[in-house]
Amino acid sequence: MLIEQDYSMYTEEDHSTWASLVNRHLTENLSLTSKEYQNGFDLLRLEGNDKVANIPSLSEKLKEVSGWKLIPVTGLIPTKDFFYQLINKEYPVTVYCRKPEELDFSELPDIFHDIYGHIPLLTNEKFFRFLTKFSILALKYAEDPMAVEFLGRLYWYTFEMGVIWEGGELKPYGGAIVTSKTEIENLNSKETSIYPFDIHHILNTPYNPYALQSQYFAVRSFDELFYSLEDLEEQLIKNLVYTSQTSQVPEHHNIKLNTALSTNFKNVIGFLNDIQFKFPKAVSLAAGQPDESYFKIDEINEYFESYIDYLESKSNQSRDKIANSVGQYAKTQGIxxxxxxxxxxxxxxxxxxxxxxxxxxxxxxxxxxxxxxxxxxxxxxxxxxxxxxxxxxxxxxxxxxxxxxxxxxxxxxxxxxxxxxxxxxxxxxxxxxxxxxxxxxxxxxxxxxxxxxxxxxxxxxxxxxxxxxxxxxxxxxxxxxxxxxxxxxxxxxxxxxxxxxxxxxxxxxxxxxxxxxxxxxxxxxxxxxxxxxxxxxxxxxxxxxxxxxxxxxxxxxxxxQDYSLSKYNYEKLQSYRNKLNTTLECLDKYIGSFTSTWASDISWNRPKGGFFLSLKVPFELSDAEVVKCAEDFEVIICPMAYFHQKGGGKNEIRLTFSNLTPQEIETAISRLAKYLEASIAVRSQGAKADAK
Missing domain, CATH: 3.40.640.10 (Type I PLP-dependent aspartate aminotransferase-like (Major domain))
Incomplete structure (x- = not known):
């Protein structure tokens, strides 16, 4: 609430408390503060005052120096009013003077903190430009409690707990730290973290105003402070959208999914992708991808130009107009x-x-x-x-x-x-x-x-x-x-x-x-x-x-290609044929050679094309088996059960070879054989134990 400063309300005890605070500040704190703060202190001639400050008189001094004026208030004022005053170069000063027992710390705003903590920097043009620009943005978001919370952190780590590098040393300039000898000493504690000034970091760092700080954010100049505001609104919006304050965000929304997306809805591709990510050394016999060495991506501009040539031959329009028209909305049926x-x-x-x-x-x-x-x-x-x-x-x-x-x-x-x-x-x-x-x-x-x-x-x-x-x-x-x-x-x-x-x-x-x-x-x-x-x-x-x-x-x-992909895919087709033959040869070598022993119940088909073949094994394959095979034997398999809708395929594996080299195919099949042999052996031993 705005008022006039009634100077007669101050008692001798108030003046004595004021004098003690000022004396301690002059003898213990001032020399440890930043030069930017000290310059403002000297301009306002704040030294040696043994009576509670006269706000109107000090306001006149400040107005002469920087154009700011001081407005007496009874205590904290509404956020919106506070930033509105700052935009208009008006700084609210609390008329209350703390009590003798509050010499070290006052929970309530008081006149000593406002004047000796904050007023000196209102003489520094670079700093009050920062403060004004910050206030304009803060006023814009003053109705949003979450935004006020985030912006309050920046205000705290600058206007209250701000520190600056001067000559290789950290010096305080914020109002709360310059008026507290204990906080200044804490600045140089080994347990305190000093971070570079970073808006994103600051907005995501809560603070406790009733305890010594565990971290500070140091600027190298007030120019850096001012220019940091260029990214402030963008960072603020990101924080408001992706806030980490989980207490403000419901754990879930009461909106039911399509009932078709039940536990029986198979996300086969997602599961196999996760396996590949978790076991990057494993060779995949599961992914039915084409061989990317034949994609010829570097030729797509030539293909595009050929299509424009085709359109140009049928049109009287300019080539540029024709090419640009291809980027426009077009016929749904196709072009x-x-x-x-x-x-x-x-x-x-x-x-x-x-x-x-x-x-x-x-x-x-x-x-x-x-x-x-x-x-x-x-x-x-x-x-x-x-x-x-x-x-x-x-x-x-x-x-x-x-x-x-x-x-x-x-x-x-x-x-x-x-x-x-x-x-x-x-x-x-x-x-x-x-x-x-x-x-x-x-x-x-x-x-x-x-x-x-x-x-x-x-x-x-x-x-x-x-x-x-x-x-x-x-x-x-x-x-x-x-x-x-x-x-x-x-x-x-x-x-x-x-x-x-x-x-x-x-x-x-x-x-x-x-x-x-x-x-x-x-x-x-x-x-x-x-x-x-x-x-x-x-x-x-x-x-x-x-x-x-x-x-x-x-x-x-x-x-x-004269409207045909036959010649275009000829080399690719030969490669796939060779890969299929390599796969079949490796199956014969690493599994077929052992049909008289452990592989007697394993068989596979011999397709004449495509990317896939099917392998039958004498045991059922679960997701856990897929993980075990990838983790212990470094080969990824795809159970045929993923493609069956009536419960079949539990003892079959789909094998694909299309995006593997012949060397990778041999490695994968040899590893698959070891997995199958080990799995069959374990089950055989279990069966013998059950028989006993």
Whole structure:
């Protein structure tokens, strides 16, 4: 509260206490303070005063020196008022004088602390510029208690407990420390920490005003103090957003997750990534990544330019305008559809029109668009191979689409079991709308579907009125002289939705895939409409469009390769073939050589393409076994159970070789063999002990 200083209220005891405080300050403290403080002290002629200071008289002196004036108050004033006064070069001074028993410390603000502690620095232009700029920001956040808490720390470690380097020595300038001999001595204690002046550190360092300080933050000049405020608001906002004050933040919010994200929701990729991180020396036979030595990232600018050349040849616009237009929002359906149609004709023997192709963000978005366009949650079922790649299954589970699974063999999906499932769901008044298959070098098993079985599947689709999602990511990675025809190339009934991605054939960071949807369907209004057109509507609600820059890169690559990736991937294909052969040779060498002893119950398939093969072992594999194998034998494995939805695959391992060198493959297989031999031996000993 603002008042007039009633000088008559001070008693002889007050004057005596004042004189004692001033004398002690002059004889014990002053010489130990900073030169900046001492200069202000001298300018205001504060020495030798044996009566309580006259605030109006001292205010006149201060105003002559620096333009500041003193405002008498009864005690602490509201935060907002305090900083408003500082902005206007008004400093509040408490009229209360501490009692004799409070000579060493007064919990309440008092006139001696305000005048001898703070007023001298109000003569220093650099310091009061800092104080004014600080106050402007503090006033801006004065209504936020948390912000006031953080800013109070900066005020405390400068205006109250500030220290500065002078001639290689630490000197105090803050009001609380210059008026306390004990605090000055504490500054040089071995137990005290001296930190460089750092706004982030200060805002995150609480303080105790009733105890000797355990740390101080030293500036090298008041210029440093002033310029430190340039980052203050940015640091303050970060602290307000990411506050470490857990008492202010609830431990959790009362918002329930999608019930599909239950304990049964498998985060296989996350688990295997964690294993790789924890055991960096382990060689991974689990990650189905393409070989990054073939990515040719340094050529993507050339591909982009080739695509711009292509557009320029078809346009009257300037090259710059054409190139910049590629960065603009674009057609949801895609901008390279014409190029992709020619690619599909050449490499996949699929003939479609531009409007029947949708460019997607990888294959995963393709699955999402197909499902969301075609399936009604209350009526429809999606059937998938078991085991299978987890992409479509995870999406369907997350968004509550009903799925069911059909067993497989080394020739793909079991068609007899598929037909039984369809009929069983019809008994439930449910309609099988989609059947998802990977007919070529399946992930995870490596199995391929022969041509006669492909034709039979197409006939079933026509008979029972469902669509087949053909995931054809691995079709081009066939290590025989001739690839099998895709389901779509055989599809005279237009029952196949062809999905592929360029993650394996080019590189995953491209994030470009496609859907071929050449079907006509019945709309909700009874009219016949284009399925692709309806899918574009759904895609628009998911991603708006596939990134045009990566589309342009892919388009340019295909143009430079005459619309085919066959020659582009030839060397890569030979490398993968050699890696598969190396894997099989190593399995024969390190495991197959011991089939008469410990490896008698171990077997594996011999795929003709893709990135995967399956190994059967005579014991079940848990997450704990994966960890043990990585930790003790330095090889990471992937249980096939991760890809089974009906409880199978517990004694099978998916092996992948695609991103390993031949030397790494041999190391990994030899380590795997040691793990298997040791695990089988332990179980054999346990069985013998049980028999006894």
């Amino acid at each position: 390279i559809n014409e190029i992709l149609c020619e690619f599909l004709r050449k490499d996949e023997n699929i003939t479609v029109k531009e409007h029947q192709v949708i460019v997607t963000v990888g294959a995963q978005e393709a699955f999402a668009v197909i499902t969301a366009t075609l399936c009604n949650r209350e009526e429809d079922v999606i059937l998938m191979e078991d085991p299978t790649y987890i992409g479509l299954g995870s999406f369907s589970k997350t968004f509550d689409y009903e799925t069911d699974y059909v067993g497989t063999s080394d020739t793909g999906i079991d068609l007899e079991a598929l037909e039984e499932k369809i009929l069983a769901h019809r008994e439930r008044k449910k309609n099988v709308k989609l059947v998802y298959v990977i007919p070529d070098h399946q992930n995870p098993s490596g199995a391929s579907m022969p041509v006669d079985k492909r034709l039979s599947l197409l006939r079933l689709a026509e008979k029972y009125n469902f669509y087949i999602i053909e995931d054809s990511v691995y079709n081009s990675f066939t290590y025989l002289d001739k690839t099998l025809p895709t389901l779509k190339s055989l599809d005279k009934f237009r029952r196949v939705l062809f999905v592929t991605s360029f993650s394996k054939s080019v590189f995953p960071g491209l994030r470009v895939g496609l859907v071929v949807a050449d079907q006509q369907v019945m709309g909700t209004d009874g009219n016949v409409i284009s399925l692709a057109h309806e899918m574009v509507k759904v895609k628009a609600s998911l991603t708006n469009s596939t990134p045009t820059i990566t589309q342009a890169i892919l388009g340019g690559l295909l143009l430079r």
